[in-house]
Amino acid sequence: MSDFSEVLVSENSIGRKLDEMAEAIRRDYEGQDLLLVGVLKGAVMVMADLARRMPPHVQMDWMAVSSYGSGTKSSGVVRILKDLDADLTGRHVLIVEDIIDTGVTLSWLLGNLRTRGAASVEVAALLRKPKAAVVEVPCKYVGFDIPPDFVVGYGLDFAENYRTLPFVAVLKPEVYEK
Numbered sequence: 001m002s003d004f005s006e007v008l009v010s011e012n013s014i015g016r017k018l019d020e021m022a023e024a025i026r027r028d029y030e031g032q033d034l035l036l037v038g039v040l041k042g043a044v045m046v047m048a049d050l051a052r053r054m055p056p057h058v059q060m061d062w063m064a065v066s067s068y069g070s071g072t073k074s075s076g077v078v079r080i081l082k083d084l085d086a087d088l089t090g091r092h093v094l095i096v097e098d099i100i101d102t103g104v105t106l107s108w109l110l111g112n113l114r115t116r117g118a119a120s121v122e123v124a125a126l127l128r129k130p131k132a133a134v135v136e137v138p139c140k141y142v143g144f145d146i147p148p149d150f151v152v153g154y155g156l157d158f159a160e161n162y163r164t165l166p167f168v169a170v171l172k173p174e175v176y177e178k
């Protein structure tokens with residue numbers, strides 16, 4: 001029996017949406033020094049596919065923060081597990097995320113990165129759950145607004161599984177309520 005109740009965003013739809021997002025980003029940052037900051041581990045797929053659509057002088061760095069533990073509910077407490085290597089002073093920074101759910105992670109991250117002297121700090125997220133928002137997060141580039149169900153695939157996990165799927169699917173509640 002499948003663990004998914006539906007495929008919410010297909011591999012093709014993700015590719016087409018990333019084409020659009022990348023074009024907007026290229027246009028907005030043309031001629032500027034852009035640093036993409038990926039948030040591990042969930043954003044690995046979206047970062048890899050978005051970055052391949054960028055010009056060669058766009059750079060990547062990574063941060064790992066965690067607020068979810070091993071379940072489906074945000075703990076509300078964000079911890080830095082791995083900090084950036086780059087100095088953000090004077091740089092245009094674009095945080096690349098797989099999902100904005102409650103908004104707690106990004107709200108905290110934006111606050112943190114904005115203290116580091118960057119020229120600008122903006123957000124690109126493939127998925128956003130407007131009905132799950134606890135904090136409003138300004139997001140310049142959004143792929144898809146989705147319902148508040150727990151989703152997996154394309155970097156998103158449940159207990160570290162399903163990240164490798166090329167699409168985004170809704171996980172059946174009986175899988176995580178087991």
Ligand SMILES: O=P(O)(O)OC[C@H]1O[C@H](OP(=O)(O)OP(=O)(O)O)[C@H](O)[C@@H]1O
Pocket residue numbers: 039040041042043065066067068069074097098099100101102103104105106156157
């Ligand atoms: O808007 P929020 O409710 O804060 O949720 C969004 C965050 O949750 C996930 O990360 P997670 O902490 O699960 O770590 P992971 O990326 O390693 O899976 C996701 O990658 C976002 O960073």
Ligand code: HPA
Pocket residue numbers: 068099101149150151152156157158
């Ligand atoms: O729906 C989700 N799925 C997987 N990880 C997540 N982190 C926040 N929301 C989600």
